[in-house]
Amino acid sequence: MTQSHPTSGATPDPNCPVSLDLLGEVYRADEYDLPEILARIPPLTRAKLAAYLYGKSHMHQLGLTVARACERDDLVRAAGEIGAVIHGQAHLKPARPAPSEPSARPGAAKPGAPRKISLGGSSAKGRSFDD
Numbered sequence: 343m344t345q346s347h348p349t350s351g352a353t354p355d356p357n358c359p360v361s362l363d364l365l366g367e368v369y370r371a372d373e374y375d376l377p378e379i380l381a382r383i384p385p386l387t388r389a390k391l392a393a394y395l396y397g398k399s400h401m402h403q404l405g406l407t408v409a410r411a412c413e414r415d416d417l418v419r420a421a422g423e424i425g426a427v428i429h430g431q432a433h434l435k436p437a438r439p440a441p442s443e444p445s446a447r448p449g450a451a452k453p454g455a456p457r458k459i460s461l462g463g464s465s466a467k468g469r470s471f472d473d
Contacts, residue, residue: 359390380411393421396428406432
């Protein structure tokens with residue numbers, strides 16, 4: 343005996359500022375199509391969408407991406423002070439990894455020692471092009 347379950351579409355979140363179809367379109371868009379999709383969304387609604395996505399742990403990065411397409415004032419209007427935080431985080435440059443200590447790497451030059459320049463490649467290993 344098989345049981346049948348009623349099927350229904352996804353229930354929209356009442357806090358989401360856009361339709362479920364548009365949310366899906368934003369979620370599935372690649373980096374080339376997303377700017378065009380976001381440009382069709384009114385600025386304040388786009389800012390509300392950025393704040394909505396930012397608040398969802400699994401869509402946090404997408405929220406920051408949407409926020410990059412928003413003006414700071416719109417984000418503040420849409421989400422208050424957290425809008426300013428979202429704007430700031432969306433426009434941070436990626437952190438560069440901290441340089442490791444030269445002595446911590448095997449074969450690294452000692453501080454103050456002249457640096458050897460290599461053109462790379464397997465045949466260049468061990469060859470230096472100093473002076």
